[in-house]
Amino acid sequence: MKLRLDKKDFHSFLRGLMVHYELFAPVQLGEGVSVYKKIGDPSEVALLPSNPQKPAKEVFFPQSETMFRYGKVGVQTEVTSTEKVERKRILLGPRPCDLKAVSLLDSVFAGKDYRDVYYVNKRNATTVIGMACDQPLSTCFCSSMDGGPFFREGSDLFLIDLGEAYLVEVLTEKGKAIETNEFLKEADTNDLELAREIEQKATKKAETSLSLEGIEGRLDRMVESPFWDQVGEKCIGCRICTYLCPTCHCFDIVDEDLNGKGERVRHWDSCLSSLYSQETSGHNPRPTNRERTRQRLMHKFNYFPKNVGRIACVGCGRCVLYCPADSDIRETIKEIQKFKCQSSNAK
């Protein structure tokens, strides 16, 4: 089903949704800086032409999340659950790269081995209104990662910006619940034609040719390679590439309490931090950026494929854009891919 939503009705449309749903969408925190947040009023929504700094994973897997609260009541300790998601939710505005990343996170938090109740409850309660990426950047490489700027997987509804209006594609049963809405009209052939043109143009613009063929096997042979000295040397050891990565999902669990009352919280953690692998004895099995940068690359292109059969990078380009040392994962991948030639020549 393809519908049309005039932009002049957009805020009213959202206000209508907010009666039944909690709305999460990009919010601008400063000029050019945005994140996904719970919306209080539709005017806060900022659908910008490019991705917010922090990825949409945050809506399902917040940077800091209370797992339960506890406190002493007399001699007993009382535990309060925070698992339940009270209201239905809508996630508005994520691009195909962020949604592909969510499908990767599904295999971690809602896979066959583990079901993380916090993640699963939020996922189940959420209807996703994805957004076509009509202005892919030169740093995007989603098309090399089995995705694309109009990749619809993960969206229940899919918006394409037509200028004066959005074309709204209803893709799933969940999406159908929103279909009957006074602001959604049937799209005409002009709308469909325009949407097709925008899709073609964006798809062409997003064409990239980064080859990942055989990367998993190559990395198997590269564990002790001096290559990682080079990668690690430039890294300053901040956490930007992991926190802003839509697929990175490591966390740390801590108790935060005072006077017998507190909460258990899980916070995002980062393999680029020295503290991440620091053991209680003081020993650190990943003592330098060499081992830490290797871990990050290995997890994405070797361990994750081994565990779930998919590469854990969606090509959003955030790590390329925001690395303070201007390290470019595309260049690193190219170097890794050259490794094959060197080793086969040696044979």
Place this chain on the structure above:
Amino acid sequence: MIQERLRQKAKELLESKAVDLIVGFGEGSLPLRATPIFIRNPQEVNRLIWNSFCGHNLSTYLHKLKSLKVGLVVKGCDSRSAVALLLEKRFKADQLFLIGVPCQRMVDRRRVKRAVQGEILRVSAQGDELIVEGEDFKTTLNRKDFLYPSCQVCVHRMPLRADVLLGKPVEEFSLLETHPEIEEFLGKTPEERWDYFERETGRCIRCYACREACPMCYCTECFVDSSNPQWMEKGLSPSDLEFYHIVRAYHQTGRCSGCGACERACPMEIRLTYLTQKLNEDVKELFGFETGVVGDAFAPLSTYDMGDKQEFIK
């Protein structure tokens, strides 16, 4: 040309084994960017560049290269950080060969980005002009209008200590009378100041890029990471974010060269230098001290003097 001389000098230093490696700037993969590079092979010196986008303070890498003799490419501010680190005994003086370059003031890529519509794909700097190109635009900008705030007010463009100086000495003067962000901050009431600080730090995601980019942040265990005692929680509560940023700024008092690397590294574009630069101004006013300007003078808050006036004791 500076770039040519830089490559020549680097080659000479590597060939004569005067240094083990050169840490300098190379071409970044994106427009408006340079990237730190590490050269050990004299054949590779042509990867070294010098342009308006060499904004990193490469002294931050020195902590990881303690066992090596390093040839480090430094601007004025970077050389001051290196001097301050030498004073703090982070390495021995003979481990360091400073290749000084008089700085033309660096271009702020975010300012340039905001000046145009659409993605920037190519940029070249020619004299006072920046030629910025995208898919369907080409604009010429006046370089001077797009400098980093810290570079606009810089009065130490010349490396104050260098083992070799490439390029002609430059005249030292600030482009602005006062630091505009400090002025703006001082013009606020205490409540407004707090609101501003809270709004800026409220964007923090605790990636610690500001800490890692800063040459002066090198504690073996940063107070934010300490678990025994645990000074603060690990989340994004306003009090934790504010605590981190206040202490980070205060730890820099009398040690910060004002290079601005912290602010450039921040992915959330949090203003940081209005705090550190104000502390720098205070230290200059109260103690007549500027980081790394006089080679053997200790930072006032790191030393003790019987002649201290101790005016704060009433």
